[in-house]
Each structure stands twice: as structure tokens, then as C-alpha cells.
Amino acid sequence: MSGMTAEMKKIKKAEQKEAKLRMKQISKENNKIIKKFEKEKKRKKVDPSEYQTTMENPDNIIEIDNLHTYFFTDMGTVKSVNGVSIEVPKGKTVALVGESGCGKSVTSLSVMKLVQGPTGQIVDGAIRYNRKGGAVDIVKTPISEMQHIRGNEIAMIFQEPMTSLNPIFTIGYQIDETIKLHRPDMKDEDIKKQTIEMLKLVGIARAEGIYDCYPHELSGGMRQRVMIAMSLSCDPQFIIADEPTTALDVTIQAQILDLLRDIKQKIDASILLITHDLGVVAEMADYVVVMYAGKIVEQGTAHEVFLNPKHPYTMGLIKSKPAVGKVVDRLYSIPGAVPNPVSMPNYCFFKDRCDKCLAKCNGDIPELRYISEDHKVACHLYDSKGGK
Amino acid sequence: MSENILEVKELKKYFPIKAGVIQRVVGHVKAVDGISFNIKKGSTFGLVGESGCGKTTVGRTLLRLQESSGGSVMFDDKDVFKLSNKQLRAIRPDMQLIFQDPYSSLSPRMPVGEIIGEGVREHNIVPKEEYRSYIMSIMEKCGLQPHHIDRYPHEFSGGQRQRICIARAIALKPKVIVCDEPVSALDVSIQAQIINLLKDLQEEFGYSYLFISHDLSVVEHISDEVGVMYLGNLVEKAPKEELFKNPKHPYTKALFSAIPVPDPTVKMNRIILEGDIPSPANPPSGCKFHTRCQHCMEICKTVAPEYRDYGNEHFVACHLYDNE
Numbered sequence: 001m002s003g004m005t006a007e008m009k010k011i012k013k014a015e016q017k018e019a020k021l022r023m024k025q026i027s028k029e030n031n032k033i034i035k036k037f038e039k040e041k042k043r044k045k046v047d048p049s050e051y052q053t054t055m056e057n058p059d060n061i062i063e064i065d066n067l068h069t070y071f072f073t074d075m076g077t078v079k080s081v082n083g084v085s086i087e088v089p090k091g092k093t094v095a096l097v098g099e100s101g102c103g104k105s106v107t108s109l110s111v112m113k114l115v116q117g118p119t120g121q122i123v124d125g126a127i128r129y130n131r132k133g134g135a136v137d138i139v140k141t142p143i144s145e146m147q148h149i150r151g152n153e154i155a156m157i158f159q160e161p162m163t164s165l166n167p168i169f170t171i172g173y174q175i176d177e178t179i180k181l182h183r184p185d186m187k188d189e190d191i192k193k194q195t196i197e198m199l200k201l202v203g204i205a206r207a208e209g210i211y212d213c214y215p216h217e218l219s220g221g222m223r224q225r226v227m228i229a230m231s232l233s234c235d236p237q238f239i240i241a242d243e244p245t246t247a248l249d250v251t252i253q254a255q256i257l258d259l260l261r262d263i264k265q266k267i268d269a270s271i272l273l274i275t276h277d278l279g280v281v282a283e284m285a286d287y288v289v290v291m292y293a294g295k296i297v298e299q300g301t302a303h304e305v306f307l308n309p310k311h312p313y314t315m316g317l318i319k320s321k322p323a324v325g326k327v328v329d330r331l332y333s334i335p336g337a338v339p340n341p342v343s344m345p346n347y348c349f350f351k352d353r354c355d356k357c358l359a360k361c362n363g364d365i366p367e368l369r370y371i372s373e374d375h376k377v378a379c380h381l382y383d384s385k386g387g388k
Numbered sequence: 389m390s391e392n393i394l395e396v397k398e399l400k401k402y403f404p405i406k407a408g409v410i411q412r413v414v415g416h417v418k419a420v421d422g423i424s425f426n427i428k429k430g431s432t433f434g435l436v437g438e439s440g441c442g443k444t445t446v447g448r449t450l451l452r453l454q455e456s457s458g459g460s461v462m463f464d465d466k467d468v469f470k471l472s473n474k475q476l477r478a479i480r481p482d483m484q485l486i487f488q489d490p491y492s493s494l495s496p497r498m499p500v501g502e503i504i505g506e507g508v509r510e511h512n513i514v515p516k517e518e519y520r521s522y523i524m525s526i527m528e529k530c531g532l533q534p535h536h537i538d539r540y541p542h543e544f545s546g547g548q549r550q551r552i553c554i555a556r557a558i559a560l561k562p563k564v565i566v567c568d569e570p571v572s573a574l575d576v577s578i579q580a581q582i583i584n585l586l587k588d589l590q591e592e593f594g595y596s597y598l599f600i601s602h603d604l605s606v607v608e609h610i611s612d613e614v615g616v617m618y619l620g621n622l623v624e625k626a627p628k629e630e631l632f633k634n635p636k637h638p639y640t641k642a643l644f645s646a647i648p649v650p651d652p653t654v655k656m657n658r659i660i661l662e663g664d665i666p667s668p669a670n671p672p673s674g675c676k677f678h679t680r681c682q683h684c685m686e687i688c689k690t691v692a693p694e695y696r697d698y699g700n701e702h703f704v705a706c707h708l709y710d711n712e
Contacts, residue, residue: 279648
């Protein structure tokens with residue numbers, strides 16, 4: 001008995017040693033790649049012509065084109081976003097749906113160029129942003145220029161209102177700061193006036209009182225309103241809402257969704273809504289994008305995707321959500337779990353969890369293709385249909 | 389023996405608010421303010437409400453993880469609050485708890501077998517020589533690979549961790565399991581797996597659940613009876629079909645209408661509640677809901693409504709139905 005354990009210990013030790021060696025090798029290679037990207041990022045003088053571009057469709061506010069964002073970790077390269085293309089038309093809401101870890105948040109952070117470096121890098125692709133003075137490619141835009149865009153033209157509402165406000169500054173100070181940064185020629189009184197107006201806009205009744213409050217004095221719903229007010233304070237054209245209601249109760253969620261819809265109409269902005277709650281999507285979105293393991297599996301208008309889902313993953317997601325008023329004996333559940341992000345299979349990522357597998361699914365990764373005018377699916381089931 | 393496994397009567401839990409240098413008690417947060425319900429053997433009682441309404445406190449207090457401020461909990465004809473420490477220890481295995489967050493409720497320094505087995509060893513559920521095989525069989529029942537017994541929690545995904553929590557609870561052969569938001573930290577597809585697992589286990593072993601959640605659609609799916617809490621009180625309680633077909637209390641109606649429906653063609657006629665839940669340290673007079681209620685009358689501001697049965701075991705506390 002004891003002899004065997006000693007033997008096993010030996011094997012285990014050898015394995016550990018090998019793993020360590022492999023890790024070292026990978027990190028060495030990663031360092032080389034990362035250095036290249038960081039050097040590119042740190043360049044001081046970048047000619048505007050380098051990042052200027054033209055929109056494919058001038059009616060879009062954002063065009064994400066074949067975006068690849070990778071994380072170079074010591075365990076291997078994680079392809080968080082692996083060839084994602086999304087268009088956000090002006091004045092519309094596009095929802096990005098998927099499980100945790102599917103790359104929805106990384107996509108949105110890429111748009112803001114806030115991906116955690118140096119491990120996280122935008123490797124390939126373009127993000128065309130329809131700026132007022134002419135379109136730019138965010139991927140190539142230098143940080144100094146991005147600072148004028150971030151929070152000013154493109155705003156982001158983060159998931160956790162509890163952690164994204166600074167606990168040691170007053171609400172008023174934190175919103176003032178944003179405005180001060182982007183509108184340096186404004187007077188202090190005007191800034192305060194604007195802040196209070198913003199707080200009123202998001203439905204905070206006692207705006208003057210709240211101005212001097214600290215974040216801990218407010219409830220979760222109020223904090224989320226403050227976050228929204230902050231993101232709206234510079235009249236953004238484009239709002240990224242990263243799970244804006246996930247941390248909130250249903251009744252408060254209803255208030256916030258109502259508010260978002262209202263505000264969108266008032267300031268005529270476009271929204272990229274990131275969520276895993278299909279109910280929220282159905283209510284808010286004009287277009288839906290379903291992501292799975294870094295790739296888009298289905299894309300279309302909200303009507304098409306909800307009423308006529310094509311990809312087995314989308315169908316599973318819709319079926320596995322219990323709905324009030326619909327009694328089922330057993331909930332449908334998608335078997336298994338998301339594959340390991342470091343070693344992705346070279347066939348359809350969903351194959352191992354899919355109940356509609358064909359022989360073809362062992363082959364190439366299916367491409368995203370049109371099955372009708374406003375509906376795209378990446379699945380071999382629909383190879384014969386469409387393909388326009 | 390009655391058909392109820394758990395009878396909760398007028399359960400109260402007040403937390404003192406202390407102030408000043410000598411920590412004088414200046415008031416109380418009435419987290420749970422006199423609620424009563426029964427759980428039938430082998431059935432599920434769902435408890436719904438917003439955060440801060442006292443759902444979790446109910447669960448913790450009736451397990452006597454914290455001392456109550458009043459009321460009684462009868463479990464198997466024993467009053468849980470009057471048991472001595474020794475007697476309490478004897479019934480501990482019968483009442484188990486599954487926590488909300490599978491990331492913080494598992495010790496990162498213990499292998500899975502140890503996490504599940506700690507209570508088993510402590511309470512001598514199985515003889516020593518069967519210990520390991522017993523834990524493996526429990527793991528298998530919960531959909532975990534038995535050979536993962538020596539792995540650590542960080543090697544598992546969220547859904548698997550929640551399975552470990554469930555395994556830890558059922559390893560002690562309990563009669564009642566308090567599930568405190570067991571699925572709210574999980575993704576939709578994983579959520580369905582866990583709910584199915586809980587239902588399967590109930591069918592196989594006849595557990596009774598107290599299912600605490602803020603997600604009405606989940607509660608509707610799993611419960612036999614549902615209670616709606618608001619600021620430490622039950623405002624409505626009814627069998628599931630009755631409650632979902634015929635909600636009476638304005639708060640319940642508002643909760644129902646707030647749920648987003650995954651269908652873009654449905655345009656909801658939504659009742660949006662104004663403002664936030666009031667502070668439980670200083671609750672409104674009369675009906676606690678009157679500050680946010682759309683049907684508020686004069687009487688609501690002064691007189692607390694009676695919690696009454698309106699037939700079909702449908703209990704409501706609201707002045708709107710005084711005349712019925």
C-alpha cells in the first residue's frame with residue numbers, strides 16, 4: 001500500500017515539474033507577443049490619418065468588424081473574443097446575450113479600449129466608430145485620443161453599482177469630475193447645475209440633497225441611477241450598459257429599464273446592452289446577438305431570434321428559463337458546461353452539448369451566415385438553406 | 389404526528405441598533421416581525437421578496453443559527469427555540485442550509501470530500517469504514533464525478549460548486565433543507581440544472597424545502613406554496629396555483645408585473661413601484677406598504693391590516709379586501 005503511494009507521489013512530482021516547465025515556456029513566448037503590442041500602444045506621436053477610417057454604413061454608430069481579443073496567460077492563450085462582428089445602428093438598442101465567460105464583457109471593454117493589459121490585447125479586427133468629425137478606428141486610436149472619447153462620447157454603465165462608485169467621495173464630486181474633465185471651459189457653478197439636472201433626469205427626487213451624499217447612504221437602485229446619471233453627464237452618443245440590472249431586485253430592475261428606455265428617447269443615443277437575462281433583452285432590444293465561447297452563434301432582430309430561434313444553444317437558453325404562468329414538469333437544461341477556454345476544440349464549440357448533432361459537426365467550425373434577411377446563424381443544421 | 393414538518397409561529401427577529409460610547413440600544417431593526425407559515429412533509433415552501441425584506445433572516449433564525457426575538461418553530465413536535473445545546477446538536481443534521489453564493493461558502497483549503505464529509509463524521513452518519521464510499525455515492529447523486537473527491541473547490545465551476553453545497557447538505561440525511569437563493573448566482577442554463585437536481589432529490593428522498601428567492605419564475609416552478617414578504621411581514625400566502633392565478637395584494641401584483649417576459653411581442657402593462665423599500669429600523673405606520681402602494685386609502689396610513697384567510701388557504705394582509 002505504502003509502496004504504491006510512494007510510486008504515485010513520484011509520478012505526481014514529475015507531472016508537476018513538467019507543467020512548470022511548460023508554463024515557463026508559454027510565458028516566455030507570451031512576453032514576446034505582449035511586448036510587440038505594448039510598444040505599438042505606447043507610441044507617442046500617431047498621425048490622425050493612421051486611425052481615421054470610413055464607415056461601411058453611415059447609419060451605424062459602431063461597427064465591430066472581426067474583432068479578436070486574446071488573453072495571453074501562463075496556461076495558454078484564451079481567445080475571449082474570437083472573430084466577432086456587430087453593427088449598432090444609430091438610435092437602436094443591440095443586446096449581447098450569453099453565459100458568463102462567453103466574452104460579452106470583453107467585447108464591450110474592447111470598444112472602450114479598457115481590456116486589462118498587458119495580458120489582454122486586441123489582436124486583430126477593427127472597431128469603427130462614427131465620430132462627429134469623421135469615423136475612427138478605435139483599435140488604432142492612441143490612448144490620448146481615447147481619453148476624449150471615453151466617458152464623453154461613449155459612456156459605460158457598469159454592472160456593480162456597489163463597487164464602481166468611489167466610497168470616499170460624494171456623489172456630486174464624482175459626477176462633477178467627469179464633466180470637468182471633458183468640459184474644461186465650464187464654470188464650477190454650471191457644472192454643479194448640470195450634475196443636479198442629470199440626477200433629476202434619472203429620477204432622483206431630492207437631487208440637491210443626494211449631491212452631497214456618499215455612496216453608502218444610497219440603496220442599490222439609487223446607486224445604479226447615479227451611475228446612469230454619471231454616464232449621461234457628457235451627452236454620449238453611444239452607451240454601453242454592462243449588465244445594468246443584474247445586481248438589482250425585480251421591482252428596481254423594472255424602474256431602471258424604464259428609465260433607460262426613456263433616456264434613450266430623450267437624448268437619442270444608441271445602446272449596447274449586455275446581459276444574460278433573456279427577459280430583459282426581449283423588452284429592451286431591437287437586435288439580439290447571442291454569443292457562445294467567444295463567437296457569435298446567432299444574430300438577428302429581437303423578433304426573429306425570440307420567436308424563431310435557430311441555433312440549438314439559443315433554443316436551449318430560451319427553454320431553460322422558467323416563465324411565470326407556464327407550468328412545466330421539468331426544466332430543460334443544456335447538458336455539460338462551456339469548454340475549457342485554453343484548449344478549444346477544432347470543431348463546432350457547442351457540439352459536445354448539442355442534442356441535434358450531425359456527422360458534419362465534427363468537421364469545420366460553422367460560419368455565421370444569413371438564413372433570412374435579418375437573421376444569421378452559425379450552425380451546420382442550416383447549411384443547405386440560404387447561404388446568401 | 390402532524391402532516392407538517394415545520395410549523396413557524398409569530399417568528400420575530402429584532403437586531404438592536406447601538407449608539408454612543410457605552411453602546412446603548414437606541415432602537416431595533418425589525419428584520420422579521422411576526423411571520424407564520426407551515427411546511428408540509430415533502431413539499432416546498434417558497435419565500436419571495438426584495439432584498440432587505442428579511443427572507444434570509446427567516447431562514448437563519450428558524451435554523452437557530454441566530455437567536456430569535458420571539459415566536460416558536462416546531463420541528464417534528466419539538467420547539468427548536470427551547471432545545472438545550474445538546475438536544476439542538478442532535479437535530480442539527482435534520483435541518484440543513486444551502487447558501488446563495490457557491491464561491492464564498494466553500495472553504496478553499498479543504499478538498500471536496502472533506503467539505504462534504506465533515507458533518508458526516510461529526511454526526512456519525514455512517515460507520516467509519518463506509519465513510520469514503522458513502523461520500524462518493526452522495527457526490528454521484530448530485531451529479532459530481534466521484535473521482536473528484538480529492539480536488540479543491542477552485543477547480544470547479546459555479547454550477548459544480550453549488551452541487552458540492554447541495555451534496556454537503558444532503559450527506560447528513562436531512563428532513564428540511566433551507567435553500568437561500570441557491571440559483572441566483574448562476575447562469576440560466578446552469579440554473580435549470582440545479583433546479584432539476586433539487587427536484588429529483590426531493591422526489592427520491594422526500595425532503596422538504598424552504599426555498600428563498602427573489603426570482604418569482606423560479607419560485608413558481610419549484611414551490612407548492614408561496615409566501616410573499618415585505619419589510620419583515622408576510623403580506624400574502626397561498627398555494628402556488630392560487631397565488632399565481634389570483635394575486636390579491638398590490639405588492640404581489642407589482643412584483644408579478646415587474647418580471648421581464650422573454651417574448652418581444654408581449655408589451656407589458658407594468659405597475660412600476662415608486663421609490664425604494666423603506667428602512668426596517670423605522671417602518672411606516674399602518675400598512676408598511678402604503679408608501680409605495682397605488683391603492684393607498686386613508687385607513688392604510690394608520691391601521692395595520694389584518695392577515696386573514698380569504699378561502700382556498702389564501703392569506704392576505706390588505707385593507708382592500710376588508711369587506712369580503
